[in-house]
Amino acid sequence: MDSTRGGIALVGFDADDTLWKSQDYFDEAQAEFERIVGAYVDLTDAGDRLYAVEKGNLALFGYGVKGMVLSMIEAAVAITEARISAADVHRIVELGKGLLRHPVELLPGVREAVERIAADMPVVLITKGDLFHQEAKVRDSGLSDLFRRIEIVSEKDPRTYARLFAEFGVEPGQFVMVGNSLRSDIAPVLELGGWGVHVPYHTTWAHEAEAQLLHGGERMRSIAGLGQLPMAMQELTALARS
C-alpha cells in the first residue's frame, strides 16, 4: 500500500475510551467510594473532594489506577475526619485491584476500523498512564499485532507529540490522531499542525473535560463511533492532499 497517499502517512490511536471501555469502570469505582465514605458522613460533595485530592496529587502520581486509589485513601481519611475503618480502607484497595484486573472490552466496530486503516498505512497506539497496566490492556485487547508501535507516555501535550513525530519520522501534517479526549488527543496535535478525529465517549473524567480548542478546528472531524472512521479519514485525506 502507498503509505504517503493524500499526505497522511501515519495514524495514531488513543486507547482508553477510544478502543476499549475505561471511564465507566472508574465511574463505578467512584460511586462505590462514595458509598463507603457515605457510611461515615452525610455529604453530597464527596466526588468533588476526591477530584480535588486527585488533582493535587497529579504532579506527583501521574495518571492511572494506582495513583487514583492512593488519592481515594487520602480523600477518605480527610472526608471521614480519620474515622474510616481499616476494613473500609481495604475495600478501597480492592476497588483498585478490581480495576486493574478488569478484562478489556473493545468498543463496537474497533477491530474492523483499525484493520481497515492499518491496511492502508502504519498505525500506532499512543496512550497515557500507568506503563504496567496499559501494557497489560494492550496484550489482552488482541489488537497489538495491528500496531506498528505502542507508545506509553506520561503526558499527551504538544512536547510529547513533537518528540513522537521526530521518532516516527513524520511531519505533523502527515499525522492523524484518533481519540476521545479533546484535551489529550486532539488539541495538542492540531496545535502542531496535525489532523484529528474526535470520537467523544459518553462519560469523561473531569480532568479531560477541561479543554479549549483554540485553533485548527478545520483539521478535525467528529464521529460518533469508530465505524465512521474510514469516512472521516477519506475526508481528511482529501483535505491533506489539496
Added chain:
Amino acid sequence: MDSTRGGIALVGFDADDTLWKSQDYFDEAQAEFERIVGAYVDLTDAGDRLYAVEKGNLALFGYGVKGMVLSMIEAAVAITEARISAADVHRIVELGKGLLRHPVELLPGVREAVERIAADMPVVLITKGDLFHQEAKVRDSGLSDLFRRIEIVSEKDPRTYARLFAEFGVEPGQFVMVGNSLRSDIAPVLELGGWGVHVPYHTTWAHEAEAQLLHGGERMRSIAGLGQLPMAMQELTALARS
C-alpha cells in the same frame, strides 16, 4: 568518535542504585512501616509479611513506589488484623509521597563516568518501574542530555532486551549493560550474547537478589563503583574485538 571500535556499539545504563540512590529510601520507608505496625502487634516478621504481599501483587501492580504503598496498606491491615487507624494509614500514604518527592542523589563518579563513555559511543538509559516517577528522576538528575534514548520498561527480561536491540539496531554482541542488579541488568543481557558490567549496590531489594547467573560469566566484569567503569569497558572492548 568511532562508534563501532572493538565491536561494542552501544552502552546501556540502569538508573536506580546504579546512577543514583534508591533502595536506601525504600529501606527507610520499610523501617518506618515496621514502626507503624509495630505499635499494634509485637512481631519480628513484618518485613517478610510485607514482602509476601508485595510479591503477590507484583503481577498486578508492577514495580514502583505507588504499588509498594498499596501493598504496604494491604499488609498493614492484615498484620494489625484490621486495627490500624486511619491516621496511621495516612502516614503510610505520606511515606510514599516522601519517596516520590525525594530529590535525586547521584552516586559518586557517575557524571564523569557516563560522560567519558558517551564521548566514545552512544549511551542509553534503560530503567524499570513507574513511568511517571522515572521520568521525573531522569529530569532531576541533570543527566538526560547525555543519553541518546531513555527507555522505561515494565520488566527487564530477555524478551524486553531483544526488542530494545531491534529498536536500537544493534546485535547483542555489540551491547554492554551497566547495572546493579544481576537479575535485571546482567543475566538477561548475557543470556542473549551481550556484555555486562555489574556494579553491586550496598543494599538490594529481596526481589532483585533472587538471581542465578547461568551462563556468560566470562562476558561480565564486576566493579565497586562507576569510577572503575572506563577500565572495565576497556577490558570488555578488547575481548569483543578478539
